Amino acid sequence: MEKKNIFVRIQEMESQMGQMHSELGELKLVIKELLEDNHRLSLENEQLRKVFKREVQSAESETASPRKQPQLVKNEESGEDVVGEGYDNLARLYHEGFHICNVYYGHLRTEGDCLFCLSFLNK
Numbered sequence: 001m002e003k004k005n006i007f008v009r010i011q012e013m014e015s016q017m018g019q020m021h022s023e024l025g026e027l028k029l030v031i032k033e034l035l036e037d038n039h040r041l042s043l044e045n046e047q048l049r050k051v052f053k054r055e056v057q058s059a060e061s062e063t064a065s066p067r068k069q070p071q072l073v074k075n076e077e078s079g080e081d082v083v084g085e086g087y088d089n090l091a092r093l094y095h096e097g098f099h100i101c102n103v104y105y106g107h108l109r110t111e112g113d114c115l116f117c118l119s120f121l122n123k
């Protein structure tokens with residue numbers, strides 16, 4: 001093998017390694033984002049399961065006790081109480097850790113209080 005030839009080949013390998021190195025860096029970033037997404041979605045899913053379980057339980061207890069049934073019908077007729085109920089639901093969702101603002105609605109709150117949500121609740 002000629003001396004010149006071997007240097008050319010080493011240079012080629014070097015540039016290939018550099019390219020692979022930067023590709024590895026990009027892949028690492030993608031993996032990091034996916035792990036973060038996964039973590040966030042797991043938390044959100046866990047929280048939603050809790051809410052869902054409680055909703056099912058309260059729906060079951062409502063059908064079990066006939067006292068609440070006429071109240072629901074009355075609420076639908078008057079309209080006003082339904083709005084209040086909706087507000088309560090939103091406030092509860094917020095306290096369970098979800099956004100209720102237009103900006104992030106339905107997403108898990110990961111960084112404490114949200115000003116958008118709070119201004120919505122204070123309306």
Ligand SMILES: [Zn+2]
Pocket residue numbers: 099100101103104105114115116117118
């Ligand atoms: Zn929010």
